[in-house]
Amino acid sequence: xxxxxxxxLIAALALLAGYAAYWILRLLxxxxxxxxxxxxxxxxxxxxxxxxxxxxxRERLRQGKEV
Numbered sequence: 001x002x003x004x005x006x007x008x009l010i011a012a013l014a015l016l017a018g019y020a021a022y023w024i025l026r027l028l029x030x031x032x033x034x035x036x037x038x039x040x041x042x043x044x045x046x047x048x049x050x051x052x053x054x055x056x057x058r059e060r061l062r063q064g065k066e067v
Contacts, residue, residue: 021046 028039
């Protein structure tokens with residue numbers, strides 16, 4: 001039961017973070033005064049953060065199966 005609660009909590013937080021990232025990117029790319037370089041850097045940073053989180057999650061799931 002506790003695992004299901006954790007899974008639901010993580011899913012809700014991931015959806016909330018995704019929604020917030022969507023709006024941040026939408027605002028960032030909608031404003032004309034922001035340089036293209038800065039837009040690209042912020043997009044790459046968010047992509048890197050997403051890859052790190054996915055990598056940590058994958059590693060944690062593998063570690064849990066080994067025990």
